[in-house]
Amino acid sequence: MLTLQCPYCGVQAEETELAPGGEAHLKRFGPGSSDEEFEGYLFNRKNPKGVHFERWRHAYGCGKWFLTARCTNTLEVFGTYPAQTTEPPADLLAKIKEKRPGWEGWK
Numbered sequence: 173m174l175t176l177q178c179p180y181c182g183v184q185a186e187e188t189e190l191a192p193g194g195e196a197h198l199k200r201f202g203p204g205s206s207d208e209e210f211e212g213y214l215f216n217r218k219n220p221k222g223v224h225f226e227r228w229r230h231a232y233g234c235g236k237w238f239l240t241a242r243c244t245n246t247l248e249v250f251g252t253y254p255a256q257t258t259e260p261p262a263d264l265l266a267k268i269k270e271k272r273p274g275w276e277g278w279k
């Protein structure tokens with residue numbers, strides 16, 4: 173079972189306490205953007221086999237949104253961090269690169 177540590181309340185939350193929110197760090201496009209940009213924002217997601225950055229909500233806990241870096245293949249969790257972060261913390265990226273030397277980065 174997937175367990176994630178909520179960065180706000182510190183609880184090691186099991187998957188049943190959490191609600192998924194899809195891919196993290198999406199660049200939003202709205203009025204004034206091209207049709208291709210808006211279509212990409214609405215429909216295109218990475219969905220990798222491997223390291224993925226995701227949004228989760230501690231639905232049956234503190235209720236707050238947070239972000240997670242985890243492996244979609246092994247369910248290994250590299251870390252969690254607050255949802256207000258615009259890009260993954262440098263120490264988390266270093267930790268992932270140490271564990272997955274061939275990993276190409278988060279963008």
Ligand SMILES: [Zn+2]
Nearest residue numbers: 178181230234
């Ligand atoms: Zn929480």
